[in-house]
Amino acid sequence: MVLTLAWPTAAAAEPDADAMPVGGTTDVTASKSKLVLLRDPADPVREGAAAAVADHLAAIGYALEVVDHELVPAPDAAWIDRLAADLAPSQARAIAWLAAEGERLDLYVYGCETRTLGRRAIDAVAPGPAGDEAIALLIKDAAAALADGAPIGMETVRLDHPPPPQPPAPAPAPAPVPPPPAPRVHGLRIVAGYAGTSYAANVTWQNGVHVGVGWRLPFGLDLSAGYTWLQPLHAVRGPSRIELRRHPFEFALGYAYQWGRVEVAGHVAALVDPVRRVATTVDPGLRALPPTTRWWFALAPRLRLDVTIARWFGWWAMAGAEIWLDPVDYGVSAPTKSVVIAPRRVRPSVVTGPAHASSW
8 A cells, every 4th residue: 555645836724723623534624735545456455544544634634535556565766766757747745655564564655855765664553443543543643744844753765776777888899900011102123924925927925034123213203124035936938947036125214103002103115125036948059147136126115013912022014015116027038038027016015923022
């Protein structure tokens, strides 16, 4: 059984004691206070005491209202807050209820303004009208003391509000990603790898090995030099055979730009190719000329791509076209003129391989 004591905002004046009825539920001219009595329909406590307290409250000028409300055996802070919110429309200033444990009763009073809960033990009383009357008098005295503002000797019950919800644990930090190698502001580059080109239409693709060294200046200017060893070229026409041995050297000037691990460079190379020609024949009517070396020159616009794999190691590839100046044909001049090898004036070329780079 819960009883709630509530006062209006402007309480009426207390009726004159001489006009107050001695007992019963006789109406009074003014209500000194409003008492809301709550009970649990599933487990009512001392219904007789509730009926008896109604008579006593009416005798001292209290208005009484009975409301069904679910109760709990051990009130906590959360339950008290919900109860105060439910009774807010009645402007309750205090809430009281009886808690039964065997034959013992405890009277609880909660002050809505002070947000404190008091408990008062009621001695064991026998069931029946006499016990109900004794309980009703105790409740009436507590109600009168609350209405007059007199202190009530009660044990303070500590109300522990549940701690605020803890924020979710932060997600684990992602594993650190190793930073990419710092851009090479300037430095040395040593390269080696495969080289290939198409020298003439009537000979096979020419394969070889390229080695080179480069230097990148701070403002992006790229200088490089290299040498390419190529497989000898062979061509046969009748009884005559011609072999060409090429050893091109190059010197390049260009500009390089880097995005993280990738570097792109465009440059123009000047090529110098000493071509060694060796001719042989098995026809007694023909005479093979002695071996000779001619120097040929070319310009080669190219595009180079470098990818850094580790701090000192990477991979590079280069492609472009070689534009040769005044190439000559190689052939047989007697008894009838016959061209054996006709070099291309514009030749495609590719180079790729590992690179070692160091920067400062």
